[in-house]
Amino acid sequence: MKQDLEAFHARLAAHDDQAINPSRNPSLEQLIDSGRRNLLKGSLTLAALGFMGGGLAACRGSLAASPLLGFQGVAVQQAEDFDQVLVPEGYRARPFFSWGDAVLPDAPAWRPDARDDWQAQLGQAGDNHDGMHFFPFPEAPDSHGLLVINHEYVNPTLHPNGMTLSDGRRPLEEVKKEQAAHGASVIEVRKDADGQWQRVMPSRYNRRISGFTPMRISGPLAGHEAMKTVADPSGREVLGTFNNCSSGFTPWGTYLICEENWHNYFVNHDQADFARRVSHKRYGLANEGMSKLYGWETADARFDATPDASQPHGGYVNEPHRFGWVVELDPFDPDSQPVKRTAFGRYCRECSVLSQGEDGRMAFYSGDDTKGEYIYKFVPSGRFDAANPRASRDLLDEGTLYVARFGAEGRGRWLPLVHGQGGLTAENGFASQAEVLLNARAAADLLGATPMDRPEWVAVHPTTREVYVTLTNNDGRGTRQPANEANRRPANLHGHIIRWNEEGADPTATEFSWEFFLLAGEPEGAKTATGEAVPANLIGTINGDLFSSPDGLAFDGAGRLWIETDYEDRDPAMQAMGCNQLLCADPQSREVRRFLVGPRGCEITGITWSPDYRALWINIQHPSLSYPASDGSTRPRSTTVLITKDDGGVIGT
Numbered sequence: 294m295k296q297d298l299e300a301f302h303a304r305l306a307a308h309d310d311q312a313i314n315p316s317r318n319p320s321l322e323q324l325i326d327s328g329r330r331n332l333l334k335g336s337l338t339l340a341a342l343g344f345m346g347g348g349l350a351a352c353r354g355s356l357a358a359s360p361l362l363g364f365q366g367v368a369v370q371q372a373e374d375f376d377q378v379l380v381p382e383g384y385r386a387r388p389f390f391s392w393g394d395a396v397l398p399d400a401p402a403w404r405p406d407a408r409d410d411w412q413a414q415l416g417q418a419g420d421n422h423d424g425m426h427f428f429p430f431p432e433a434p435d436s437h438g439l440l441v442i443n444h445e446y447v448n449p450t451l452h453p454n455g456m457t458l459s460d461g462r463r464p465l466e467e468v469k470k471e472q473a474a475h476g477a478s479v480i481e482v483r484k485d486a487d488g489q490w491q492r493v494m495p496s497r498y499n500r501r502i503s504g505f506t507p508m509r510i511s512g513p514l515a516g517h518e519a520m521k522t523v524a525d526p527s528g529r530e531v532l533g534t535f536n537n538c539s540s541g542f543t544p545w546g547t548y549l550i551c552e553e554n555w556h557n558y559f560v561n562h563d564q565a566d567f568a569r570r571v572s573h574k575r576y577g578l579a580n581e582g583m584s585k586l587y588g589w590e591t592a593d594a595r596f597d598a599t600p601d602a603s604q605p606h607g608g609y610v611n612e613p614h615r616f617g618w619v620v621e622l623d624p625f626d627p628d629s630q631p632v633k634r635t636a637f638g639r640y641c642r643e644c645s646v647l648s649q650g651e652d653g654r655m656a657f658y659s660g661d662d663t664k665g666e667y668i669y670k671f672v673p674s675g676r677f678d679a680a681n682p683r684a685s686r687d688l689l690d691e692g693t694l695y696v697a698r699f700g701a702e703g704r705g706r707w708l709p710l711v712h713g714q715g716g717l718t719a720e721n722g723f724a725s726q727a728e729v730l731l732n733a734r735a736a737a738d739l740l741g742a743t744p745m746d747r748p749e750w751v752a753v754h755p756t757t758r759e760v761y762v763t764l765t766n767n768d769g770r771g772t773r774q775p776a777n778e779a780n781r782r783p784a785n786l787h788g789h790i791i792r793w794n795e796e797g798a799d800p801t802a803t804e805f806s807w808e809f810f811l812l813a814g815e816p817e818g819a820k821t822a823t824g825e826a827v828p829a830n831l832i833g834t835i836n837g838d839l840f841s842s843p844d845g846l847a848f849d850g851a852g853r854l855w856i857e858t859d860y861e862d863r864d865p866a867m868q869a870m871g872c873n874q875l876l877c878a879d880p881q882s883r884e885v886r887r888f889l890v891g892p893r894g895c896e897i898t899g900i901t902w903s904p905d906y907r908a909l910w911i912n913i914q915h916p917s918l919s920y921p922a923s924d925g926s927t928r929p930r931s932t933t934v935l936i937t938k939d940d941g942g943v944i945g946t
């Protein structure tokens with residue numbers, strides 16, 4: 294079981310992380326002035342990074358304890374068999390919602406041998422819990438709410454014998470169970486008489502969104518030729534959502550499911566067609582053998598995107614166009630149909646994170662998590678009116694999509710992806726705004742956006758609106774995309790965090806000032822397990838506890854920055870880091886303290902609080918040991934974990 298999971302995740306990492314971007318957008322050499330260039334010739338020294346990063350080196354020395362970080366940090370956990378969730382003294386963590394737990398009233402109890410069929414899975418929690426958000430009921434916000442949790446993808450542990458092939462095909466029953474285990478769960482939660490958070494069962498709000506859930510397509514691509522398939526000649530309704538990674542929420546109480554590595558589910562076998570079809574090739578679809586991870590197309594024709602001239606709309610050649618969007622879900626209306634909002638543009642979207650100005654104008658920030666891809670923001674044309682929240686129903690259908698260009702001297706610019714501007718014209722392959730959005734990556738290439746080291750989550754400071762983004766890592770930037778101003782380390786295995794301020798703290802501004810918040814990695818002078826010096830590209834600037842590959846990122850109400858990690862914890866380069874972690878940082882002093890360590894093999898992801906910040910939920914995704922059972926034999930299960938303080942206090946204080 295353990296080997297299965299490890300092999301699967303190695304395969305998954307190899308596919309998710311492939312660089313696809315063919316552009317040669319500005320490199321460091323082109324951006325920096327000649328005086329600074331001399332500093333960077335040869336290897337990138339820490340001194341150079343500190344100088345360029347606006348005083349990072351200077352602040353590493355300040356060790357005064359941050360008033361924001363009130364807990365005793367926990368130690369790195371390096372044991373191969375570490376199978377717990379470790380939290381600071383005075384805190385407790387308890388498994389709250391695991392893969393297979395009943396969501397719908399008629400769902401059967403989870404079978405530890407994984408023999409639940411696909412219909413059972415449709416009523417149970419999906420796999421690989423990821424982004425999530427707590428929506429309070431207004432009449433009791435701190436004790437009653439809906440928790441919405443993404444189910445990103447599936448593990449081989451979903452089936453009794455892993456993912457199988459029979460005569461070169463995936464069994465349809467397995468494929469359907471995998472499709473049923475994707476999507477999201479809505480679960481009602483409430484404090485009991487003892488003040489303990491519990492799930493409410495049954496609940497009229499409980500809901501499973503899956504790969505089968507009909508969704509409306511709205512915005513500029515609704516009904517467009519490029520969205521029509523043999524099964525949906527209207528181009529207005531699609532079944533399901535896949536690879537639901539991180540998420541977002543709106544001020545009017547809806548949840549935003551983000552579709553990340555959806556390209557892994559499709560294949561186009563027509564080599565000539567693939568070579569010229571930007572909407573497939575620029576997004577890294579498979580074009581030979583099976584689709585990259587699951588082989589669903591061998592059992593379900595919807596995932597074979599090879600053009601078929603004998604069928605209306607070419608069969609399913611357009612099906613991959615119907616993924617890569619933001620899905621808006623109203624958790625309070627269990628009968629509502631989720632809506633795919635195409636004005637947000639199509640890419641491998643990690644998240645969609647709100648920043649709201651005084652006047653109700655908004656921006657939603659997103660990373661495109663692939664090596665060398667971009668950071669975007671979507672600015673709706675309208676404003677949020679708190680006095681009339683229902684008027685916000687279709688606010689996400691009109692607006693401007695921008696992509697970030699990080700320039701020299703800590704300045705940056707948002708470049709609009711608007712048809713007719715900046716070369717986004719028919720002559721350059723963009724016949725309309727719909728096509729700009731459909732091929733947002735190619736449009737961003739043309740505008741000269743800055744290729745990043747795999748942008749993951751974005752977080753916005755609750756009072757200053759300063760924006761932070763995790764660049765998780767990039768070991769394969771290669772020669773086509775050399776280091777640039779905002780991504781400076783060669784073989785950047787540990788990743789970094791950048792932050793910026795929009796001009797005038799206005800979410801809709803088109804210019805910003807940016808700097809490095811930290812480079813993850815080991816401290817200066819660190820030695821490997823065999824006593825050699827750790828190479829320069831693996832040395833970081835962390836003021837505090839060690840970590841690699843920042844991924845999940847969120848602010849609490851007091852302005853503590855919570856950082857979740859996702860690295861291969863058995864990779865020798867991660868030896869010093871131990872198992873994956875949740876850390877807490879003070880944005881002013883930049884002090885970082887480790888709050889939690891998860892079981893071996895897991896990624897820590899998803900983070901949300903009750904409005905009083907006294908309950909914290911995080912996700913343990915794909916643990917490789919038998920978490921949460923910790924009995925050495927039960928199948929490991931992705932699990933939402935509830936963290937509370939023994940004295941009932943605010944988490945982190």
Ligand code: FEO
Nearest residue numbers: 538553643662749
């Ligand atoms: Fe699904 Fe980028 O993590």
Ligand code: CA
Nearest residue numbers: 538749844845
């Ligand atoms: Ca992630």
Ligand code: CA
Nearest residue numbers: 749765844859
């Ligand atoms: Ca990640």
